[in-house]
Amino acid sequence: MKLTVDGVAHEVDVEADMPLLWVLRDELKIKGVKYGCGIAQCGACTVHLDGEAVRSCQIWAEDAEGAEITTIQGLGQPQALHAVQAAWVAHQVAQCGYCQSGQIMQAAALLAEDPDPSDAVIDDVMSGNLCRCGTYPRIRAAIHTAAATLREA
Amino acid sequence: MGRLKTYSRRAFLVGSVAVAGGVAFGIYAVRTPHENPLDGALAEGEVALTPYLRLDAEGVTLITPRADKGQGAYHVQAALLAEELDLDLAQVRVDPGPPGAAYWNTALAAEAAEFSVPSAGLMRNVAETAVGAVMKMMGMQITGGSTTVPDQFDKLRSAAASARETLKAAAAKQEGLDASALRTENGTVILPDGRALPYAALIPALAGVDVVQDVALRPPADWRYLGKPMQRIDMLAKSTGTQVYGIDLEIDGMVHAAVKLNPAQGGALLGYDATEAEKLRGVQAVLPVTGGVAVVADNTWRAFRAAEAVVAEWGPSEMPASMDDHWQALAAAFTRDRQDSRQRDDGDIETALAGAEVIEAEYRAPYLAHAPLEPISAIVRVEDGKAEVWTGTQVPRFVQKNVAAIAGIAPEDVTLHVQMMGGSFGHRLEDEVVKRAAEVAVQMPGVPVKLTYSREEDMTHDFPRQIAMARLRGAVSGGKVTALDLDIASPSVMVSQMGRQGISVPGPDSQIVSGAWNAPFAIPHHRVTGYRAPELAPVSSWRSVGASHAGFFHNAALDELIHAAGADPLEERLRLCNDPLARQVLEAVAEMSDWQGVLGEGRGRGVALTTSFGVRCAEVVEVRVTDDGIKLENVWVAAEVGRVLDPVNFENLVQGGVIFALGHAIHGEITYEDGIAQQSNYDGYPAMRLSQAPEIAVRGLENGDNIRGIGEPPVPPAAPALAGAIFAATGTRLREMPFAKFVAFA
Numbered sequence: 001m002k003l004t005v006d007g008v009a010h011e012v013d014v015e016a017d018m019p020l021l022w023v024l025r026d027e028l029k030i031k032g033v034k035y036g037c038g039i040a041q042c043g044a045c046t047v048h049l050d051g052e053a054v055r056s057c058q059i060w061a062e063d064a065e066g067a068e069i070t071t072i073q074g075l076g077q078p079q080a081l082h083a084v085q086a087a088w089v090a091h092q093v094a095q096c097g098y099c100q101s102g103q104i105m106q107a108a109a110l111l112a113e114d115p116d117p118s119d120a121v122i123d124d125v126m127s128g129n130l131c132r133c134g135t136y137p138r139i140r141a142a143i144h145t146a147a148a149t150l151r152e153a
Numbered sequence: 154m155g156r157l158k159t160y161s162r163r164a165f166l167v168g169s170v171a172v173a174g175g176v177a178f179g180i181y182a183v184r185t186p187h188e189n190p191l192d193g194a195l196a197e198g199e200v201a202l203t204p205y206l207r208l209d210a211e212g213v214t215l216i217t218p219r220a221d222k223g224q225g226a227y228h229v230q231a232a233l234l235a236e237e238l239d240l241d242l243a244q245v246r247v248d249p250g251p252p253g254a255a256y257w258n259t260a261l262a263a264e265a266a267e268f269s270v271p272s273a274g275l276m277r278n279v280a281e282t283a284v285g286a287v288m289k290m291m292g293m294q295i296t297g298g299s300t301t302v303p304d305q306f307d308k309l310r311s312a313a314a315s316a317r318e319t320l321k322a323a324a325a326k327q328e329g330l331d332a333s334a335l336r337t338e339n340g341t342v343i344l345p346d347g348r349a350l351p352y353a354a355l356i357p358a359l360a361g362v363d364v365v366q367d368v369a370l371r372p373p374a375d376w377r378y379l380g381k382p383m384q385r386i387d388m389l390a391k392s393t394g395t396q397v398y399g400i401d402l403e404i405d406g407m408v409h410a411a412v413k414l415n416p417a418q419g420g421a422l423l424g425y426d427a428t429e430a431e432k433l434r435g436v437q438a439v440l441p442v443t444g445g446v447a448v449v450a451d452n453t454w455r456a457f458r459a460a461e462a463v464v465a466e467w468g469p470s471e472m473p474a475s476m477d478d479h480w481q482a483l484a485a486a487f488t489r490d491r492q493d494s495r496q497r498d499d500g501d502i503e504t505a506l507a508g509a510e511v512i513e514a515e516y517r518a519p520y521l522a523h524a525p526l527e528p529i530s531a532i533v534r535v536e537d538g539k540a541e542v543w544t545g546t547q548v549p550r551f552v553q554k555n556v557a558a559i560a561g562i563a564p565e566d567v568t569l570h571v572q573m574m575g576g577s578f579g580h581r582l583e584d585e586v587v588k589r590a591a592e593v594a595v596q597m598p599g600v601p602v603k604l605t606y607s608r609e610e611d612m613t614h615d616f617p618r619q620i621a622m623a624r625l626r627g628a629v630s631g632g633k634v635t636a637l638d639l640d641i642a643s644p645s646v647m648v649s650q651m652g653r654q655g656i657s658v659p660g661p662d663s664q665i666v667s668g669a670w671n672a673p674f675a676i677p678h679h680r681v682t683g684y685r686a687p688e689l690a691p692v693s694s695w696r697s698v699g700a701s702h703a704g705f706f707h708n709a710a711l712d713e714l715i716h717a718a719g720a721d722p723l724e725e726r727l728r729l730c731n732d733p734l735a736r737q738v739l740e741a742v743a744e745m746s747d748w749q750g751v752l753g754e755g756r757g758r759g760v761a762l763t764t765s766f767g768v769r770c771a772e773v774v775e776v777r778v779t780d781d782g783i784k785l786e787n788v789w790v791a792a793e794v795g796r797v798l799d800p801v802n803f804e805n806l807v808q809g810g811v812i813f814a815l816g817h818a819i820h821g822e823i824t825y826e827d828g829i830a831q832q833s834n835y836d837g838y839p840a841m842r843l844s845q846a847p848e849i850a851v852r853g854l855e856n857g858d859n860i861r862g863i864g865e866p867p868v869p870p871a872a873p874a875l876a877g878a879i880f881a882a883t884g885t886r887l888r889e890m891p892f893a894k895f896v897a898f899a
Contacts, residue, residue: 015434022454026409031401032394034575035453036526037608041835044526074392081393088392092384092801095809096223097391098526098575109377123844124415132526132576133223134812136846138805 001065003031006074021045023061023103024071032072033100035097036130043129046102047071053109072101075119083153087146095133105128107143116152117143205312206234207248210353212340213238214246215309219301220547222525222577224397224864225802226301229384232378232799238315239337239369242378243386249549249571251653278838292518302798302862310370310765316367323358324350373796382801387573399545399572400530404601407532408437410593411456411605413463414445414614417828418690420445421468430462437465442592449593449602457607465876470828472690479689479825480517483622486642486686489823494661495646496670500678505636509628512717516625516709517889518702518821521618521695527575528611529586533594534601535560537735540567540591545574547581551654555584559591578813579694582650583616597898612838613830616650617823619643621665621702625710627719628678634725636678639710641666641703644686650693657694664699668869669707670762673732681707690825696813697868700765703868705818705876708761709888712877721750723760723773723875734857735762738771741791741852746773754882759877761870767859768866769793772811774847774874776882782897783879785847786817790867795860797853803863808849816841817873819898822891845898 003010005028012027019038024030024047033135035058036044040055047056048070078080081089084107103126110117110125117125122143131139207214217232221227226481229246229402273479324342325332334345341349373380390396415422425446427439435455440447446463450456473479531544533556540560546552549569556565574581606614621643628636645662652658663670672681695701715725725741730736739762742748752758755778762771773854775787790807797803820839824831853863876887879896887895 018452020453020456025401026452026454031397034526035239035400035528035605037835039608039834039836040456042526076393078389078393078395085392088383089388092388092805093384093806094223094388094391095225096525096527096574096576097387097396098223101393101394104392127842127844129524130842132524132578132813132840132841134809134816134841134846135805136812136841136843137808139843139851140846 001061001107003061003069005069006068006071012061014061016060019057020047020059020060020061020064020069021056023031023064024056030071030073034098034101036099036102041130042099043102043106046105046129048105048109051109051112053106070105072105074143075105082108084111084142084146087099087142087149090145091136091138091142093135093142095135097130099131099133100135103131104137107139107141107146111143111147111150116147160635197348202247203232205309206316207240208316208352208356210356212244212246212308212353213240214248216248219305220249220545220549220571220574220581222545222574222581223546224301224806225385225387225799228303228383228387228802229302229798230381231386231411233305233309234313236376236378237310238317240340242383244340245386247386256441266553291700301861301864304787306860307370311368314368314370315365318368319359320352320355320363322365323362326362327355327358328340352687363776375654379798380796380800383799385799385802397774398527398575399543400527400575400605401503402532402543402572402603404532404534404543404603407603408449408597409451409453409456409605410447410449410464410590410602411453411460411607412442412445412447412589412610413460413465414610415465415467415470416613416830417467417470417547418472418614418825420444420828421471422464423468425463425465427463429464429705430459433459433462440593440596440599441587445592447589447604449597453605456605472825472828474827476824476826479620480622482689483620483642483686486584487624487640488684491684491686492682493641493665494663494670494683495682496666497672497679499676499680500636502636502638502678505678506626506628506638509630509636512625512627512629512713513785514710514713516623516706517584518621518705519821519890520620520690520692520825521817522612522615522823522832523578523580523617523693523695524612524615524838524840525574525576525578525580526834526873528606529580530603530605531587531590532565532601533587533590534599535591535594536599538562538566538816541570542567542587542591543570543572545572545577545581545588546584546587547577548584548654552584552587555588555654556591559588560595578696580615582694583653585614608835609833611625613833615823616691616693617647617697618701619692620689621705621706623703623710625713627710627714629714632720634676634714634718634720634729636713637676637714638678638680638708639669639707640684641706642684642686642690643699643702644692646692646694649688649691655693660697664693666703667698668700668704668765670703671764672707672711672737673762673764673769674711674729675731676729690828696810697765697865700763700865700869701814704761704763704765705872705887705890708763708870708873709876712759712873712880713886716880723748724750726760726762730762732764732769733769733771734854735764737856738762738769738791738793741854742771742773742789745789745791745850745852746775746787755882757878757880757882759881762874763866763869765866765869766862768861768863770866770870772867772870772874774815774871774878776875779899781899783882784899785845785875788815788847788849788871788874789854790849791854792863792866793854793857793861794863795857796855798829798860800853803853804851806863807851807867810863810865811844811849811871812841814868814871815847815875816845818875818890819845819893822892822894
């Protein structure tokens with residue numbers, strides 16, 4: 001099975017129904033993608049599939065074949081941050097940080113679609129991503145900052 | 154200026170000890186020093202200046218005895234070190250040190266002693282010494298009780314200050330100069346001629362230099378980092394997916410294990426059929442463990458899937474059959490022979506109530522799961538009489554002891570590598586996952602076994618927050634609250650939790666009444682009595698522990714009486730408050746929220762004040778009634794912590810604590826049928842989502858002499874303040890959590 005992840009083509013030998021989450025984490029060792037619930041309740045495993053934010057725990061490996069998959073580690077790197085990541089650093093959003101990969105991927109997909117989201121839109125789109133530490137106030141602020149940065153770019 | 158003087162360095166700096174190739178500072182509180190945990194663990198060319206920091210060719214590493222579960226413990230400790238050692242904060246490396254009894258938690262011991270001897274002074278000091286010594290001997294290198302900052306504040310700065318002066322002494326000796334002519338900056342000793350000697354270059358010169366022990370700590374006015382907004386050292390990694398948590402770790406040759414445990418809590422494994430599981434791809438072994446079966450495979454998902462395919466026969470749980478039985482056990486615990494404590498007994502409550510119109514009410518708090526987003530995991534390898542463990546834990550000494558017992562080896566032959574944790578909220582004060590990983594590992598010698606719990610196994614086998622019940626009898630007169638008698642029953646968290654580690658906890662359990670017995674109000678007749686219910690479900694510390702139920706009960710009870718008196722919830726609290734520091738946090742939230750009593754139609758505010766972990770914390774919650782239900786609009790929080798070390802992290806932790814508490818107050822409940830948890834994932838155990846999160850304004854007060862941690866104290870006042878707001882907006886009095894059982898939320 002051929003998968004393109006963060007711009008790199010990979011050949012993997014896995015079951016057709018192995019969730020993309022586990023292909024990424026255990027086969028390709030991309031650990032920035034997190035396991036939290038396995039049932040699309042927490043959003044920690046969020047990646048982009050052809051630009052769309054999806055829960056990778058719900059995507060079978062065979063259904064990801066041929067798609068462009070982007071993970072948190074392909075969105076940007078510590079020395080070359082995506083605007084959303086830069087906003088997360090500037091607002092110091094994270095506490096434990098475990099959900100933040102998924103939060104950032106969800107926010108990046110939102111801003112690609114809606115460059116100036118209202119609070120109501122942010123509430124709606126981001127409420128599928130659970131943060132047990134309760135960093136929501138900073139997530140809201142960081143999204144507005146990232147939106148402004150992207151609009152100026 | 155009494156501030157900070159309460160921290161006597163003499164209390165723990167009584168000497169220094171030699172370690173391989175150099176010297177180390179000992180921070181010991183009783184006469185016999187503990188072994189220095191770094192002794193023997195140092196590589197060639199390393200000099201350990203203190204058990205709290207290591208200097209090697211690459212620079213300075215913080216050896217932190219406290220675990221980081223998201224609260225920024227590594228960051229704040231690195232800042233304490235950087236402040237006195239003149240380092241660039243961003244350059245401080247962090248190494249969770251090996252387990253060592255020298256890292257005992259003084260602040261946790263002091264907190265325990267405060268309850269057993271409530272009067273200050275000599276007796277209390279004796280108790281602190283006694284309890285502290287006992288805890289030290291037990292090796293309670295625990296991260297908990299919001300104690301990292303109070304415990305480490307002076308220890309780490311003292312260690313760093315001694316290291317700095319010792320490095321200057323070494324440089325002075327090497328260069329033939331007087332140490333007073335030297336200064337330090339950015340990880341170097343600066344000579345009078347302007348040359349900068351990196352600390353690492355002075356390692357050889359440290360040999361034969363006496364440790365400089367009597368070093369004054371820098372006054373807050375001179376601080377470069379502390380007290381100012383800082384960039385947390387883990388922010389970049391946690392924003393780029395590059396932070397490695399325990400669940401992410403891979404060891405060469407590692408196998409992946411999953412468990413299928415008896416869903417009936419505590420029940421046995423009677424038998425199992427692994428035929429179907431063994432046919433699945435990647436499955437290497439199916440092995441029995443305590444209370445269940447472990448599957449070993451070549452991938453986490455394959456292990457999960459195969460575990461589901463195991464057919465097991467389970468023994469029953471000893472827990473009560475239904476939740477009604479749990480509650481009845483609590484209701485039956487309000488008896489004289491189950492009385493656990495009565496630390497508050499002001500005035501003459503019985504006489505006061507005898508002649509009054511008595512107001513009565515009953516309150517309940519449910520079982521709650523910890524449910525940090527990172528499921529629990531551990532890697533264990535056992536080989537040739539040694540074991541190595543990688544896991545995120547708050548109790549490293551217990552992990553070492555328990556793995557040693559399973560492997561049949563000595564605790565010192567267990568090497569533990571503590572990992573960054575994706576949340577805990579008390580969950581990682583337990584070590585069941587490590588024990589089960591060790592049970593698998595001893596059956597596969599030499600192979601690193603990584604056991605990852607599925608979310609379902611994690612949640613259904615959590616040891617939850619205790620359930621609790623309270624009964625109020627009270628009276629009012631002349632528009633004032635005059636009598637409050639609160640009986641609180643719950644199982645003992647401490648007995649349950651420590652019992653699993655083979656430690657018996659004598660005496661009353663302060664957690665049954667925490668946040669209630671010490672409520673800072675001069676109600677003329679005021680009594681708080683704790684009753685110890687039998688253990689029903691095994692329970693464990695959950696963020697803010699006993700104050701999470703008792704803080705709700707006491708504030709809710711007080712609100713009922715204030716309403717009956719026709720008084721204002723905030724004004725009456727201020728009138729009754731007899732603790733200056735508590736009064737200041739109440740005044741702060743009154744000012745921040747512009748408290749004006751009754752709001753317009755469909756809006757309401759509530760207020761609550763709790764003292765937990767030494768922190769007075771007041772919160773005002775404002776709600777609005779909408780077509781979709783109750784909408785949380787605003788929260789104002791003021792907390793007295795003595796010193797705010799990092800205002801940014803402080804604000805984040807307080808906001809997070811409020812959201813955590815409100816989310817559970819609204820939604821959270823674990824229920825058991827025949828000992829089986831009925832909630833197994835976030836669909837059945839919802840938490841607050843971003844769309845529900847209110848605006849939260851935070852103020853840290855610095856009026857007290859004692860520096861305090863902020864991880865837990867924002868939790869207890871949130872639920873009662875919300876209940877008060879809902880009452881003000883709707884007239885519905887909520888006496889039982891979760892509130893969503895009784896009212897709809899937007």
